[in-house]
Amino acid sequence: MGTWVLGPRASSSRDPGARREKPVNAPAELLIDTPAGLARVTTPAPRDVWWELAGKDPDTNPSQTPLWLDCLCATGPYRDASRLYEFERGRRLVLPLVGRRRRPRILDAEESWPAQWGIGGPVCPESVSPAEARAVFADLARLRALRVAVRLRPADQAVWADAATGFSLEPHMTQMVDLDGGFGAVWERRIGRRMRREVRRAERSDVEVEVDRTGRLVPVFYDLYRKSIVRWAEQQHEPLALARRRRTREFPEKRLAEVAARLGDGCAIWMAWRAGEPAGACIVLRHGGHAKMWRSAMDRELAHPVRAVPLLYRLAIEDACEASCRTFDMGESAPRSSLAEFKAGFGAESFRSPRLLRERLPVSAADRRLRTAVKRLIRFQDP
Incomplete structure (x- = not known):
């Protein structure tokens, strides 16, 4: 031919x-x-x-x-x-x-x-x-x-x-939440009972949440990301210097700034504050009927006691439902890992996405x- x-x-x-x-x-x-x-x-x-x-x-x-x-x-x-x-x-x-x-x-x-x-x-x-x-x-x-x-x-x-x-x-693979039926259906039928308890605990705590669709919170998110690298290195038994070099090379701050600038309303930075300090954050991208959890980070000492991250995920999923999205993609994680189980708690099912x-x-x-x-x-x- x-x-x-x-x-x-x-x-x-x-x-x-x-x-x-x-x-x-x-x-x-x-x-x-x-x-x-x-x-x-x-x-x-x-x-x-x-x-x-x-x-x-x-x-x-x-x-x-x-x-x-x-x-x-x-x-x-x-x-x-x-x-x-x-x-x-x-x-x-x-x-x-x-x-x-x-x-x-x-x-x-x-x-x-x-x-x-x-x-x-x-x-x-x-x-x-x-x-x-x-x-x-x-x-x-x-x-x-x-x-x-x-x-x-x-x-x-x-x-x-x-x-x-x-x-x-x-x-x-990628883990996705089916948003069919709106947030009420997702909350009652797909998000697990344990995760609903975590969210309710966060709602009773001293956590304040804001969403930024302008890129203003890019530096704040990236500071949390740097703190997360330290925690991830400890969890994964990885030398900190190697973890910093690998993570910041894969995801430099300028990349986040570029995505936020070009996608505009299609890039939302959800930020949880506790006592005026950034505790946790996640970035959600959106186009048409699809929303995607792109990155997340937290200061564990501030975020974990009040379950700030589950609250952010709940709000981001509800926001996607209100925008008439059909799916909420939570990204790839190792099968049977703690991260995969965390996502499954929000009703995320695993789908093959081969390369x-x-x-x-x-x-x-x-x-x-x-x-x-x-x-x-x-x-x-x-x-």
Whole structure:
């Protein structure tokens, strides 16, 4: 099956010699021959089309929007590599994708998304056929990058995972609360009895809660995050210097500030205060019918006695219900861990959200072996 670069959109040239150099990151159009018929691929994907499809796709996550890609590119060494696929029968879909700036293509990694950036995957208002899904992964397999990876949302795995011939599957999960029926139904039927007691205890305590949708509380949250790193290092038996370096590199303050600035009302920082001091906080992202718990942090000595964090989660879930969200994604955690059990107390159920990976060299496997060896050396423990 061939791939052809097109000129203007009206062109239908199929001459293999028509390929020509484009300015870096300038839109390019390709015509590919697939089992689903001819398909036009535009990269980077036009923003107006991406927003249109995201608005029509009821399963679009906050991390599948153009704003999320902009946050990646603004705070890391990334470039827009998103792809718009248009099939002969009129089906259109966008695959959010970033590559690495200033890196030879043969050493590049094109991913949806890189680790720590959450769920990516195709944005498509309609169900794709198996042939169309295979066509997308066949196109990705032709990329010259060293690594190509796509993290699927739970709703997509049935069709897309089966279509990824030649891609390995990395198991991941996410815990989600079904908000169907509104907060009354969630509180009475899904949130556990023990967690309801914790929330009521917090409501009787001297905790004050505010929500910031402007980014004003970014520095306050990050101070709590730094305090949490100390606690996490102790829990996980990780050297503090290593924990600080790893955590702040994965989640620098500038990244939070960028997300808060670009998402606006779509990024809420919930802050619990006790005696005028920040006790606990969480960040919730929202797009369309989906809310996502992105990060949380606390000063345990202030927050735990008054159960400030359960109260924040309860208020954030109620807020998502009032915004007509259908799901509340609480993120990934190790199976059977204390964190997974905590989320289950709020009615969160586990769903598979695999990462599909294709590499020309087994760099990810080597990285996993190295990380596993280091964890064994320091006797690392999952929270």
